[in-house]
Amino acid sequence: MSAASAPSGPRSGAASTDARRPVVDPTTTAAEKAAAKAWKVDLRELGRRAGTMREWDKTLPAQAGWGVEMIGVPEGAPVDLHLRLESVMEGVLVSGTVDVPVTGQCARCLEPLEDTLTLDVQELYAYAGSTTEATSGEDEVRRIDGDLLDLAPLVRDTVVLTLPLSPTCTPDCSGLCVDCGERLDDLPADHSHEVIDPRFAGLAARFADLNDSADGAQPGSGSTDSKEN
Ligand SMILES: [Zn+2]
């Protein structure tokens, strides 16, 4: 298979003048471009002979938008990659672990959260022109763009799929007291506010009404008194 220099077909679209050049949003800064480039592995060093293997241990800055609503990887945070790139018939098999720092907020008590996740990855990237490329959708099997294998979408997708939608500071965080808003885990176990038993709530409300009308009567009678003056 000698598809390396062949144009990679209609899917490249705008990039067809040079399929190897990544499509970069012109509004991105030089720093962002450099950060995006760092995530792309140049496969020319690996070679295409099936069985060739290369270790890929690197620390790279996280890109923007790697997270869900309440938790995510801060942009630029160091992501440790411990990967192995293995040349196989159809492409390159990427496997190993990725350590990503995440920050967020407890969904129950809103305390700030900080953690490092270790994620396992194993993913096949298909060569342009390979049978795998021809018989699978781009959303099913990742593609190799020319000689470049972009690790960023793999790590981003793995992070986003792993992150909990409702992260908690501890597995059994009790959340906040609905009355005073303090963290229940910081309060004594018998913390409570004087709450009227719901069975007597109606009665209590009636007493409150009686008190109100009694209070209301006072100024009324007072004013009649003053009118008489
Ligand atoms: Zn919490």
Ligand SMILES: [Zn+2]
């Ligand atoms: Zn309270």
